[in-house]
Amino acid sequence: MAVSSVPEPGTSHRHPGADPAAVGAWLATELGDDRWRQATLSPVGAGRSNLTYRVDSPAGAVVLRRPPVGEVAATAHDMGREQRVISALGPTPVPVPTVLASSTGGPPVGAPCFVMELVDGIVPLGDLPDGWATTEAERARVGQALVDVLVALHAVDPAAVGLADFGRPEGFMARQVRRWGKQWDAARADGETGTDEQTVRELTRLSDRLGGSVPATQRNTVVHGDYRIDNCVFDRDDPGRILAVLDWEMSTLGDPMADLGLMLVYWYQADEKPVWRAAQHLPSPTRLAGFPLRAEVAEAYGRQSGLDLEPLPWYVAFGGFKLAVVLAGILARVRAGSVPAEMAHGIENAVAPLVALGHHVLDHGVA
Template sequence: MHSVPDGVEVVASREEARRLDSPPLLVLDTVTGFLDAHGIGSGPLAWQRIGDGQSNVTYLIERGGESVVLRRGPRPPLPKSTHDMVREARIQKILGEHGVPVPEIIAVCEDASLLGVPFYVMGRLDGTVITDKIPPHLSPVEQRRATSEAVVDTLVALHGIDVTRGEVASLGFPEGYLRRQIERFRGLWEVNTTRDLPAVELIGDWLGRNLPTSQAASVVHGDYRMGNLMFAPRAPARVLAILDWEMATLGDPLADLGYLTATYSEAGRPATPLELTQVTRSPGYLTQRRLAERYQRRTGLDLTPLPWYQTLALWKAAIFCEAIHTRWKRGERPHDTSFGPSLASGVPRLLERAGQYAGLTAATRR
């Protein structure tokens, strides 16, 4: 682990932070003071950045034998209504009381003056996030299948929570969710792109014309994929926690299923930038179709309109990836040497795949 400042990402003191042109992500004396105020550990701290961090940023903090995780948004300026760490922490507190596997929220800082943005501290979990390597304890073929099944079953349980009463009901307004998603992401494209990709408007129009009727209302995670799940460190496959709740709200549960299946890596299918857990291309994991069938058996929902939701998922993904690409082009992601530049071609690939689900393939290539 690091225990010294690392360039402009982490500095030791507020004084050092004030001398920088671009604010750091972590100021060690400020974080130390916050931990002191909440009785978290003692003495000097060590830090390590964890996760892929394409949007929000997460650090493992060790101090005096205690380990916690600090999560914050990227450097300002931030688009309106995004990277709301206070809301994200509140969502996890509420859902944790309903049995949803989430990290324990220990402390929340609403004061943006400390690190430039609000942040929160959560308990560290001893588990495994699956991305580009299969953990040895989940490598046997029966555990690969069990891993895929746990992904579906955890989503089914999340979608089974009653959203009509208690604090859960305050997390959003499910009526009109799908149309609001289309309108919101149209607006995000207009402010976050520097190029002309006609497929964005074409697919957005198609989504609006073919809007399905929502069959149910549920908590919608908004970024539900295997890479946002932490699995127990020993077999059998079991989800310890669902991570990354920034986009969660109340809405149509098939939006989560559409995103899960459309971004899921499967042998024989071309890759997109959103296939962040490549291991499911290996033998033993359920296919996209099998994932959907398992979900349907457990919920009873009609999956006939699933291609619409898969189109929506990849269209939205293309738009938020374009925002990352634009930030990279502006020099706002100085340490990003691979993901940001890859989106020059990655965003059009996402749009082409979205067009395939919508039956608009030829048109999206123009």
Template sequence: MTSLDGLDLAALDRHLREVGIPRTGELQGKFISGGRSNLTFLVFDDASKWVLRRPPLHGLTPSAHDMGREYRVVAGLADSPVPVARAVTMRDDDSVLGAPFQMVEYVAGNVVRSRVELDALGGADVVSACVDSLIRVLVDLHEVDPDAVGLSDFGKPSGYLERQVRRWGSQWQHVRLADDPRNGDVERLHAKLADSVPEQSRTSIVHGDYRIDNTILDPQNPTVVRAVLDWEMSTLGDPLSDAALMCVHRDPALNLILNEETAWTAPQMPSPDELAHRYAMASRQPLAHWEFQMALGYFKLAIIAAGIDFRRRMATENPENPENPDNPDSDDRAGQAVAVLIARGLETLS
């Protein structure tokens, strides 16, 4: 397509030529379904393919959708053991597309989102080996020295857990319904977390949203991770928080948030406890204050679900808008996950 909501291809073409990106033929674009926060597009000409990400068209929330953050971490990790797509260009203002955006090279491979796609990978041994590779990549990320890749100022080196509790509690105030019936339980979990923040285990680069569908797997060998995607919540923080959220994503409530039977919640995947054990073995790190880390993960995922539902409510009635509630990929079930995840968090802490 040469015209897409949120992607002005003519303006993007001018920008690419201005910054010296080689171009061959007409620039075209395609919306990539499955994005539940930032919008993701495949952009291509006769010779090259790129992936462009930009904030959603409606319902933006404070501190989210940071294009500069995504681009910077991908550029910094280019020569590290963590596989990433090569950074191409970004703008942190609205001068080109009416919103910030960042663009990286297209990486060929498989993004495994659904259970059907997971089944196509192979049997239980293949899935288990794939999970081991995913965990190894996460451990590799947590072992990268931020100073060595130019990310020493990517976030504050301490106080991450306290800031996370505060940030997601504040985010709830922006996305909740008026007289929200879930507010009592949300505030209860928020207070319990705020009263029990432990010391940070150590400081590393954290992804903030790690699971199988935020990676690209090699099309011939699914035990090889070719790139890690979706870095919008990355920062410096506590690596155990990253590992715990990976385990929290195994909850069936993720199916409501992503509006499909997801690969990561499939029965053939290791249980949350098994994932935690594998991470501990691979990282050679104790899972300190694990109940708090898991409860914080449930809290974060609940507020993310509320934010997705908030954007759905704010969407326009344009039937071609990817965020429109009439779109078959709409996130119309995400709001149902909030109460479930908050209850999980309260149960974990108690």
């Protein structure tokens, strides 16, 4: 995890998901250095998914990952899977942090967890840091680096890195549509999602449209599941270099076009049609001059990967559908009181525009 994305060390002492004393004692044993017993923890990120902590001590700094507090660890929160894929990709051209220690449960947090190296770099969260990627040429290189790493990921032979059984790629996209449809049903059962009846109908219609027109998969690869600019750590001195890709909790074997489609949902540009602008609730710096347009990102990916981009609108629409369901689930849990209210910040009205975007892309393409 990037230093730039976390608070100063020592700013917090106890957290619902991890006790510094327990974490420090465990690390002292696992890493063979008693200085870890003086550990302090600082939470990283908004905590909408797996929980991430920076751990500081006189022995150094590392990153701890664990599932959400109070939730049974399902596939999306499977620490073993996340640790496994990071470890498997370590020898490949895909940049990932090094896993240092892991637990299947019990100490140190009462749930499965793992610790990885802290990668010192830049995570672009909304606004770019002062003095970083200040020119249009540098921002163009940031965009190209994102494409290059995604192409490198999708070029990895799963069997060659021990991931042949990491998922069931046959029928992957059809299962994904069904899975996220069930997640939508679960979100509505968990609590009020803030969606009106028209949105409910339109989301269900989008699910039906996607399920009835699933493209043929061109290639099966390792897929990240949530690939975007703020899940990458960039070099402080070279904006065109990604040091690590983070947040592999949704990774599996499947259709690589799903990664591209979702990345384009997150990809904003300065001159947007109203339907695109309305769906953009999460922060992203890609509107700044120099970043490639969505069409240019897609063209570069298609050229480098060799995949046919004709079915891309379906994958972008699916990305909008998936993100709508994810955010609806967060809103439902907030309204049910099972997670903190601040987790809804900025996404209170996000579901309906994402559903509208999905229909728009199916009808009119990605432009």
